[in-house]
Amino acid sequence: MQKALNINPDKCTGCLQCEVACSMEHTGAFNPSKSRIKVFKFHDEGRFVPYTCTQCAEAWCMRSCPVEAITLDAETGAKVVADSACVGCKVCTISCPFGTVNYVPDTGKVAKCDLCSGDPKCASACPTGAITFVDAEATGLDKMRSWAAKTDAGTTAEA
Numbered sequence: 001m002q003k004a005l006n007i008n009p010d011k012c013t014g015c016l017q018c019e020v021a022c023s024m025e026h027t028g029a030f031n032p033s034k035s036r037i038k039v040f041k042f043h044d045e046g047r048f049v050p051y052t053c054t055q056c057a058e059a060w061c062m063r064s065c066p067v068e069a070i071t072l073d074a075e076t077g078a079k080v081v082a083d084s085a086c087v088g089c090k091v092c093t094i095s096c097p098f099g100t101v102n103y104v105p106d107t108g109k110v111a112k113c114d115l116c117s118g119d120p121k122c123a124s125a126c127p128t129g130a131i132t133f134v135d136a137e138a139t140g141l142d143k144m145r146s147w148a149a150k151t152d153a154g155t156t157a158e159a
Helices: 017-027 060-064 091-095 121-125 141-148
Strands: 003-007 038-042 047-051 070-072 079-081 102-104 109-111 131-135
Touching (some): 003 047, 079 109, 121 131
Antiparallel strands (some): 038 047, 070 079
């Protein structure tokens, strides 16, 4: 059974523990700016939204890589960047419609969520359960659209 990250923005408090855990796992330093997950802050609305690679089926990043540095991990379903093969051309960063593949100037390579080899540290670090690692069938775009369409009492969503 494939698993996927499920993000529930209603539970996010903006504590950034996910960013800290991710940066520690991948760089060995508590440096949220180097995290592969980001928490977007919507201060006017008082909301926070964790956001990272959704490991999409289309995988434009993987398809566009001219040196095939991004491959599918069959066990986790993650699209993983092989640092040894990445030439830092940034084509994948342009190809990703969600902006979750990032160029890392320190290394001259790209980085994206790799699901921490099946044990995502962002999910285990989240104190509110806003990020969970669940059966992939339990997540989806419809859930994201439903949350995005939410309005506060007395307001309406505009199309």
